[in-house]
Amino acid sequence: MKITAAVTGVGAYVPDYVLTNAELEKLVDTTDEWILSRTGIRERRILKGENQGTSVMGIKAVQNLLAKTGTNPDEVELLICATTTPDMLFPATANIISNGVGITKAFSYDMNAACSTFLFALATGAQFIQAGTYKKVIVVGADKMSAIVDYTDRANCILFGDGAAAVLLEPNTDGYGILDQVLRTDGSGEAYLHQKAGGSRRPPTHETVNAKEHYIYQEGATVFKFAVKSMADVAAQVMERNHLTNDSVAWLVPHQANKRIIDATANRMGVGPEKVMLNIDRYGNTTNGTIPLCLADYESQLRRGDNLVLAAFGGGFTWGSIYLKWAYDGDKVAASK
Ligand code: UT7
Numbered sequence: 620m621k622i623t624a625a626v627t628g629v630g631a632y633v634p635d636y637v638l639t640n641a642e643l644e645k646l647v648d649t650t651d652e653w654i655l656s657r658t659g660i661r662e663r664r665i666l667k668g669e670n671q672g673t674s675v676m677g678i679k680a681v682q683n684l685l686a687k688t689g690t691n692p693d694e695v696e697l698l699i700c701a702t703t704t705p706d707m708l709f710p711a712t713a714n715i716i717s718n719g720v721g722i723t724k725a726f727s728y729d730m731n732a733a734c735s736t737f738l739f740a741l742a743t744g745a746q747f748i749q750a751g752t753y754k755k756v757i758v759v760g761a762d763k764m765s766a767i768v769d770y771t772d773r774a775n776c777i778l779f780g781d782g783a784a785a786v787l788l789e790p791n792t793d794g795y796g797i798l799d800q801v802l803r804t805d806g807s808g809e810a811y812l813h814q815k816a817g818g819s820r821r822p823p824t825h826e827t828v829n830a831k832e833h834y835i836y837q838e839g840a841t842v843f844k845f846a847v848k849s850m851a852d853v854a855a856q857v858m859e860r861n862h863l864t865n866d867s868v869a870w871l872v873p874h875q876a877n878k879r880i881i882d883a884t885a886n887r888m889g890v891g892p893e894k895v896m897l898n899i900d901r902y903g904n905t906t907n908g909t910i911p912l913c914l915a916d917y918e919s920q921l922r923r924g925d926n927l928v929l930a931a932f933g934g935g936f937t938w939g940s941i942y943l944k945w946a947y948d949g950d951k952v953a954a955s956k
Contacts, residue, residue: 624745624756624788625796625946630684631784631915632676633902634666638780647773654777659878663780663903665765672706676783676908677761678719684757684785685720687952692720696753698727699744701736701760701907703934704767705729708818716759733812734874734933736760737907738802738941741929744788745797751790759785760907767814769834778876779835780903784911795923795946799861801853801939808845808936811838837934846880846932851887853940854930858888861942865889867926869945870917874931875899875909884930906933921949 639662640651654660666676677700685692700713713727730740737760744756761783770776788796815836816827823833850873858868871890873881878899885895896913905912910929914921921927925945932938 620792622749622790623796624748625791626786627789628684628688628787629915629918630680631912632679633664633782636665636667637662638665646770649773659899660903661900666763666781673702673704673761673763674706674712674715677716677759680783680785681720688787692722693724695722695725695755697725698757699740700729701740702762703731703733703906704762732937733935734906735931735937735939737910738931738939742800748788748790756788760911762906767835769831774839775835778904780905782902782905782908782912784915795944797943799942801856803938805936811841812934847883849938850930850932851884854884854888854928857940857942869925870927871895872910872913872927872929876904918949921945923948
Protein backbone atom coordinates (compact mmCIF):
# COMPACT_ATOMS: atom_id res chain seq x y z
CA MET A 620 0.00 0.00 0.00
CA LYS A 621 1.40 3.39 -0.99
CA ILE A 622 1.92 5.76 1.96
CA THR A 623 1.44 9.47 1.34
CA ALA A 624 2.04 12.37 3.73
CA ALA A 625 -1.26 14.04 4.60
CA VAL A 626 -1.60 17.42 6.22
CA THR A 627 -3.79 16.61 9.22
CA GLY A 628 -3.81 19.98 10.98
CA VAL A 629 -2.75 23.62 10.82
CA GLY A 630 -1.79 26.08 13.55
CA ALA A 631 -0.93 29.76 13.24
CA TYR A 632 0.23 32.85 15.05
CA VAL A 633 0.66 36.47 14.03
CA PRO A 634 1.83 39.21 16.41
CA ASP A 635 -0.67 41.82 17.61
CA TYR A 636 1.04 44.98 16.34
CA VAL A 637 -0.47 46.16 13.04
CA LEU A 638 1.79 48.29 10.83
CA THR A 639 -0.53 50.10 8.43
CA ASN A 640 0.24 51.82 5.14
CA ALA A 641 -0.73 55.10 6.85
CA GLU A 642 2.04 54.58 9.42
CA LEU A 643 4.55 53.80 6.66
CA GLU A 644 3.55 57.07 4.96
CA LYS A 645 5.03 58.78 8.04
CA LEU A 646 8.30 56.80 7.85
CA VAL A 647 9.13 56.97 4.13
CA ASP A 648 8.10 58.80 0.97
CA THR A 649 5.19 56.57 -0.06
CA THR A 650 1.41 56.50 -0.23
CA ASP A 651 -1.28 54.02 0.69
CA GLU A 652 -2.46 54.20 -2.94
CA TRP A 653 1.01 53.27 -4.33
CA ILE A 654 1.45 50.37 -1.92
CA LEU A 655 -2.05 48.97 -2.46
CA SER A 656 -2.01 49.26 -6.24
CA ARG A 657 1.56 47.91 -6.70
CA THR A 658 1.49 45.14 -4.08
CA GLY A 659 -2.03 44.54 -2.71
CA ILE A 660 -0.81 45.13 0.87
CA ARG A 661 -2.86 47.19 3.37
CA GLU A 662 -1.13 46.25 6.61
CA ARG A 663 1.32 43.78 8.12
CA ARG A 664 2.02 42.42 11.62
CA ILE A 665 5.23 43.24 13.49
CA LEU A 666 6.74 41.37 16.45
CA LYS A 667 7.71 44.04 18.96
CA GLY A 668 9.78 43.79 22.14
CA GLU A 669 13.30 43.00 23.32
CA ASN A 670 14.67 39.50 22.77
CA GLN A 671 11.69 38.42 20.70
CA GLY A 672 12.85 36.25 17.82
CA THR A 673 11.23 34.10 15.17
CA SER A 674 10.96 31.21 17.66
CA VAL A 675 8.46 33.19 19.78
CA MET A 676 5.99 33.06 16.89
CA GLY A 677 6.96 29.50 15.92
CA ILE A 678 6.27 28.28 19.46
CA LYS A 679 2.81 29.87 19.48
CA ALA A 680 1.96 28.43 16.05
CA VAL A 681 3.06 24.92 17.08
CA GLN A 682 1.19 25.17 20.43
CA ASN A 683 -1.91 26.09 18.44
CA LEU A 684 -1.32 23.11 16.10
CA LEU A 685 -0.79 20.64 18.97
CA ALA A 686 -3.95 21.86 20.73
CA LYS A 687 -6.11 21.77 17.59
CA THR A 688 -4.97 18.28 16.59
CA GLY A 689 -4.90 16.88 20.14
CA THR A 690 -1.28 15.87 19.64
CA ASN A 691 0.94 15.07 22.61
CA PRO A 692 4.41 16.66 22.13
CA ASP A 693 5.97 13.28 22.98
CA GLU A 694 4.45 11.76 19.83
CA VAL A 695 6.24 14.19 17.49
CA GLU A 696 9.31 12.60 15.88
CA LEU A 697 10.65 15.42 13.71
CA LEU A 698 10.17 19.19 13.57
CA ILE A 699 11.52 21.21 10.65
CA CYS A 700 11.53 25.01 10.83
CA ALA A 701 11.53 26.85 7.50
CA THR A 702 13.03 30.26 8.21
CA THR A 703 15.26 32.90 6.71
CA THR A 704 15.38 34.90 9.93
CA PRO A 705 16.50 32.40 12.59
CA ASP A 706 16.80 33.65 16.19
CA MET A 707 20.58 33.32 15.65
CA LEU A 708 22.78 31.44 13.21
CA PHE A 709 22.95 28.56 15.67
CA PRO A 710 21.47 26.69 17.41
CA ALA A 711 18.61 26.01 15.02
CA THR A 712 15.40 27.91 15.68
CA ALA A 713 13.65 24.53 15.27
CA ASN A 714 15.38 23.36 18.46
CA ILE A 715 14.26 26.45 20.36
CA ILE A 716 10.68 25.86 19.17
CA SER A 717 10.80 22.16 20.12
CA ASN A 718 12.07 23.05 23.58
CA GLY A 719 9.45 25.77 23.95
CA VAL A 720 6.55 23.43 23.23
CA GLY A 721 7.88 20.40 25.12
CA ILE A 722 8.88 18.24 22.16
CA THR A 723 11.67 16.17 23.71
CA LYS A 724 11.61 12.85 21.86
CA ALA A 725 12.31 14.21 18.39
CA PHE A 726 15.08 15.75 16.32
CA SER A 727 14.69 19.13 14.69
CA TYR A 728 16.52 21.38 12.28
CA ASP A 729 16.15 24.54 10.21
CA MET A 730 15.99 24.87 6.47
CA ASN A 731 16.65 28.08 4.54
CA ALA A 732 15.81 28.63 0.90
CA ALA A 733 14.34 32.12 1.38
CA CYS A 734 10.64 32.42 0.49
CA SER A 735 10.43 28.89 -0.95
CA THR A 736 11.65 27.15 2.19
CA PHE A 737 8.21 26.19 3.47
CA LEU A 738 7.56 24.22 0.27
CA PHE A 739 11.03 22.65 0.32
CA ALA A 740 10.57 21.72 4.00
CA LEU A 741 7.11 20.30 3.35
CA ALA A 742 8.55 18.09 0.60
CA THR A 743 11.42 17.07 2.90
CA GLY A 744 9.16 16.24 5.84
CA ALA A 745 6.86 14.28 3.53
CA GLN A 746 9.72 12.01 2.48
CA PHE A 747 10.15 10.74 6.06
CA ILE A 748 6.44 9.90 6.19
CA GLN A 749 6.30 8.31 2.74
CA ALA A 750 9.33 6.14 3.53
CA GLY A 751 7.52 4.85 6.61
CA THR A 752 10.26 6.21 8.89
CA TYR A 753 8.06 8.54 10.99
CA LYS A 754 4.37 8.99 11.77
CA LYS A 755 4.24 12.57 13.07
CA VAL A 756 6.28 15.35 11.49
CA ILE A 757 5.74 19.08 12.07
CA VAL A 758 6.77 21.65 9.48
CA VAL A 759 6.81 25.25 10.73
CA GLY A 760 7.13 28.31 8.48
CA ALA A 761 8.18 31.33 10.53
CA ASP A 762 9.90 34.62 9.85
CA LYS A 763 10.51 37.88 11.65
CA MET A 764 11.20 39.90 8.51
CA SER A 765 11.10 43.16 10.48
CA ALA A 766 14.52 42.14 11.88
CA ILE A 767 16.17 42.52 8.45
CA VAL A 768 14.08 45.31 6.94
CA ASP A 769 15.44 48.84 6.63
CA TYR A 770 12.57 51.13 7.59
CA THR A 771 14.13 53.97 5.59
CA ASP A 772 14.09 51.93 2.35
CA ARG A 773 10.70 52.59 0.79
CA ALA A 774 11.04 49.90 -1.86
CA ASN A 775 11.37 47.12 0.73
CA CYS A 776 9.86 48.23 4.04
CA ILE A 777 6.35 48.24 2.61
CA LEU A 778 6.54 44.59 1.56
CA PHE A 779 7.35 42.49 4.58
CA GLY A 780 5.71 41.41 7.82
CA ASP A 781 6.16 38.90 10.65
CA GLY A 782 4.21 35.68 11.22
CA ALA A 783 4.30 31.91 11.65
CA ALA A 784 2.21 28.84 10.94
CA ALA A 785 2.73 25.10 11.16
CA VAL A 786 1.30 21.89 9.73
CA LEU A 787 1.23 18.31 11.01
CA LEU A 788 2.12 15.55 8.52
CA GLU A 789 0.87 12.00 9.08
CA PRO A 790 0.79 8.86 6.94
CA ASN A 791 -2.25 8.21 4.75
CA THR A 792 -3.09 5.20 2.60
CA ASP A 793 -6.22 6.60 0.89
CA GLY A 794 -4.44 8.85 -1.57
CA TYR A 795 -4.59 12.12 0.39
CA GLY A 796 -1.64 14.41 1.05
CA ILE A 797 1.39 15.54 -0.90
CA LEU A 798 1.10 13.87 -4.29
CA ASP A 799 3.64 15.69 -6.46
CA GLN A 800 6.21 18.45 -6.44
CA VAL A 801 8.40 20.50 -8.76
CA LEU A 802 11.14 22.29 -6.80
CA ARG A 803 13.89 24.38 -8.36
CA THR A 804 16.82 26.68 -7.63
CA ASP A 805 18.97 28.94 -9.78
CA GLY A 806 21.90 30.26 -7.75
CA SER A 807 22.70 32.95 -10.30
CA GLY A 808 19.72 34.82 -8.83
CA GLU A 809 21.82 35.70 -5.77
CA ALA A 810 22.73 39.07 -7.25
CA TYR A 811 19.17 40.39 -7.16
CA LEU A 812 17.99 39.44 -3.69
CA HIS A 813 20.32 38.88 -0.75
CA GLN A 814 21.75 40.11 2.52
CA LYS A 815 25.16 41.63 1.87
CA ALA A 816 26.75 40.99 5.26
CA GLY A 817 26.26 39.11 8.50
CA GLY A 818 27.22 35.64 7.33
CA SER A 819 30.59 33.89 6.97
CA ARG A 820 31.60 35.62 3.73
CA ARG A 821 31.31 39.06 5.29
CA PRO A 822 30.92 38.71 9.06
CA PRO A 823 29.23 41.64 10.78
CA THR A 824 31.46 44.59 11.68
CA HIS A 825 30.76 48.19 12.66
CA GLU A 826 31.33 49.08 9.00
CA THR A 827 28.86 46.56 7.60
CA VAL A 828 26.23 47.63 10.09
CA ASN A 829 26.80 51.33 9.44
CA ALA A 830 26.47 50.62 5.72
CA LYS A 831 23.14 48.83 6.47
CA GLU A 832 24.43 45.66 4.85
CA HIS A 833 22.54 43.44 7.30
CA TYR A 834 19.24 44.45 5.68
CA ILE A 835 17.47 42.93 2.67
CA TYR A 836 18.94 44.01 -0.65
CA GLN A 837 16.49 43.55 -3.53
CA GLU A 838 16.29 44.63 -7.15
CA GLY A 839 12.51 44.46 -7.10
CA ALA A 840 11.69 44.74 -10.79
CA THR A 841 14.10 41.93 -11.79
CA VAL A 842 12.85 39.68 -8.99
CA PHE A 843 9.28 40.47 -10.04
CA LYS A 844 9.92 39.32 -13.62
CA PHE A 845 11.55 36.04 -12.56
CA ALA A 846 8.84 35.43 -9.96
CA VAL A 847 5.97 35.85 -12.40
CA LYS A 848 7.47 33.47 -14.93
CA SER A 849 8.89 30.85 -12.57
CA MET A 850 5.94 30.50 -10.21
CA ALA A 851 3.48 30.23 -13.09
CA ASP A 852 5.73 27.74 -14.94
CA VAL A 853 5.97 25.24 -12.09
CA ALA A 854 2.32 25.58 -11.08
CA ALA A 855 1.30 24.90 -14.69
CA GLN A 856 3.73 21.95 -14.85
CA VAL A 857 2.28 20.41 -11.68
CA MET A 858 -1.24 20.80 -13.08
CA GLU A 859 -0.34 19.31 -16.44
CA ARG A 860 1.47 16.23 -15.24
CA ASN A 861 -1.27 15.44 -12.72
CA HIS A 862 -4.04 16.04 -15.29
CA LEU A 863 -5.48 18.82 -13.15
CA THR A 864 -7.76 21.34 -14.86
CA ASN A 865 -9.03 24.72 -13.74
CA ASP A 866 -12.21 22.87 -12.73
CA SER A 867 -10.54 20.15 -10.70
CA VAL A 868 -8.22 22.55 -8.83
CA ALA A 869 -10.08 23.71 -5.70
CA TRP A 870 -7.47 26.20 -4.50
CA LEU A 871 -4.27 27.91 -5.57
CA VAL A 872 -2.19 28.57 -2.45
CA PRO A 873 0.44 31.07 -3.57
CA HIS A 874 3.33 32.65 -1.71
CA GLN A 875 2.18 36.17 -0.85
CA ALA A 876 4.90 38.50 -2.15
CA ASN A 877 2.90 40.72 -4.48
CA LYS A 878 -0.75 40.49 -5.55
CA ARG A 879 0.28 41.11 -9.14
CA ILE A 880 2.54 38.01 -9.09
CA ILE A 881 -0.33 35.98 -7.61
CA ASP A 882 -2.77 37.22 -10.27
CA ALA A 883 -0.34 36.35 -13.06
CA THR A 884 0.09 32.81 -11.70
CA ALA A 885 -3.67 32.32 -11.37
CA ASN A 886 -4.21 33.62 -14.93
CA ARG A 887 -1.65 31.24 -16.35
CA MET A 888 -3.36 28.34 -14.52
CA GLY A 889 -6.77 29.50 -15.72
CA VAL A 890 -7.95 29.59 -12.09
CA GLY A 891 -10.50 32.26 -11.12
CA PRO A 892 -9.95 34.67 -8.21
CA GLU A 893 -12.54 32.82 -6.10
CA LYS A 894 -10.13 29.87 -5.91
CA VAL A 895 -7.04 31.85 -4.89
CA MET A 896 -6.05 32.02 -1.23
CA LEU A 897 -5.13 35.57 -0.38
CA ASN A 898 -4.10 37.29 2.84
CA ILE A 899 -1.34 39.58 1.57
CA ASP A 900 -3.61 42.57 2.29
CA ARG A 901 -3.43 41.80 6.03
CA TYR A 902 0.02 40.29 6.50
CA GLY A 903 2.26 41.38 3.60
CA ASN A 904 5.11 39.03 2.75
CA THR A 905 5.89 36.94 5.83
CA THR A 906 8.37 34.84 3.78
CA ASN A 907 7.89 31.30 5.13
CA GLY A 908 4.71 32.16 6.98
CA THR A 909 2.71 32.99 3.85
CA ILE A 910 1.57 29.56 2.61
CA PRO A 911 0.76 27.91 5.97
CA LEU A 912 -0.92 31.14 7.16
CA CYS A 913 -3.15 30.91 4.07
CA LEU A 914 -3.99 27.29 4.92
CA ALA A 915 -4.86 28.38 8.47
CA ASP A 916 -6.99 31.32 7.31
CA TYR A 917 -8.93 29.22 4.79
CA GLU A 918 -9.02 25.98 6.82
CA SER A 919 -12.75 26.19 7.54
CA GLN A 920 -13.48 26.32 3.79
CA LEU A 921 -11.33 23.30 2.91
CA ARG A 922 -12.97 19.95 2.18
CA ARG A 923 -11.59 16.42 2.18
CA GLY A 924 -10.48 15.66 -1.37
CA ASP A 925 -9.88 19.29 -2.43
CA ASN A 926 -7.00 19.59 -4.90
CA LEU A 927 -4.61 22.32 -3.76
CA VAL A 928 -1.73 23.68 -5.82
CA LEU A 929 0.87 25.40 -3.64
CA ALA A 930 3.39 27.70 -5.36
CA ALA A 931 6.25 29.90 -4.19
CA PHE A 932 9.18 31.98 -5.40
CA GLY A 933 12.02 33.50 -3.42
CA GLY A 934 15.59 34.65 -3.09
CA GLY A 935 18.28 32.32 -4.34
CA PHE A 936 16.48 32.14 -6.72
CA THR A 937 14.29 29.34 -5.41
CA TRP A 938 10.84 28.32 -6.53
CA GLY A 939 8.45 25.42 -6.59
CA SER A 940 4.98 24.00 -6.64
CA ILE A 941 3.35 21.15 -4.70
CA TYR A 942 0.16 19.23 -5.44
CA LEU A 943 -1.63 18.54 -2.15
CA LYS A 944 -4.89 16.61 -1.83
CA TRP A 945 -6.56 17.90 1.33
CA ALA A 946 -7.32 15.17 3.88
CA TYR A 947 -10.09 16.55 6.14
CA ASP A 948 -13.17 18.76 6.32
CA GLY A 949 -11.96 22.06 7.77
CA ASP A 950 -15.36 23.24 8.97
CA LYS A 951 -15.45 20.45 11.55
CA VAL A 952 -12.09 21.54 12.98
CA ALA A 953 -13.19 25.17 13.13
CA ALA A 954 -16.40 24.17 14.92
CA SER A 955 -14.56 22.17 17.56
CA LYS A 956 -11.90 24.82 18.29
O1 UT7 B 1 9.24 37.04 -1.79
C1 UT7 B 1 10.51 37.28 -2.26
C2 UT7 B 1 10.47 37.70 -3.67
N1 UT7 B 1 10.23 39.11 -3.78
C3 UT7 B 1 9.28 39.55 -4.58
O2 UT7 B 1 8.54 38.77 -5.14
C4 UT7 B 1 9.17 41.03 -4.82
C5 UT7 B 1 9.10 41.29 -6.30
N2 UT7 B 1 9.05 42.69 -6.66
C6 UT7 B 1 7.96 43.46 -6.46
O3 UT7 B 1 6.99 43.04 -5.87
C7 UT7 B 1 7.97 44.85 -7.06
O4 UT7 B 1 9.05 44.96 -7.92
C8 UT7 B 1 8.03 45.98 -6.00
C9 UT7 B 1 6.69 46.05 -5.26
C10 UT7 B 1 9.16 45.74 -5.04
C11 UT7 B 1 8.22 47.31 -6.70
O5 UT7 B 1 7.19 47.54 -7.64
P1 UT7 B 1 7.53 47.95 -9.14
O6 UT7 B 1 6.25 48.19 -9.80
O7 UT7 B 1 8.43 46.87 -9.71
O8 UT7 B 1 8.30 49.31 -8.96
P2 UT7 B 1 9.79 49.69 -9.37
O9 UT7 B 1 10.77 49.06 -8.45
O10 UT7 B 1 9.97 49.49 -10.85
O11 UT7 B 1 9.75 51.24 -9.10
C12 UT7 B 1 8.84 52.11 -9.80
C13 UT7 B 1 8.91 53.47 -9.15
C14 UT7 B 1 10.33 53.95 -8.90
O12 UT7 B 1 10.35 55.36 -9.13
P3 UT7 B 1 10.94 55.94 -10.50
O13 UT7 B 1 12.37 55.46 -10.55
O14 UT7 B 1 10.07 55.35 -11.56
O15 UT7 B 1 10.79 57.40 -10.30
C15 UT7 B 1 10.54 53.70 -7.44
O16 UT7 B 1 11.47 54.57 -6.86
O17 UT7 B 1 8.28 53.43 -7.87
C16 UT7 B 1 9.17 53.99 -6.89
N3 UT7 B 1 8.89 53.36 -5.61
C17 UT7 B 1 7.96 53.82 -4.76
N4 UT7 B 1 7.12 54.86 -4.82
C18 UT7 B 1 6.30 55.05 -3.78
C19 UT7 B 1 9.48 52.26 -5.08
N5 UT7 B 1 8.94 52.00 -3.87
C20 UT7 B 1 8.01 52.95 -3.65
C21 UT7 B 1 7.12 53.21 -2.58
N6 UT7 B 1 6.28 54.25 -2.70
N7 UT7 B 1 7.07 52.44 -1.48
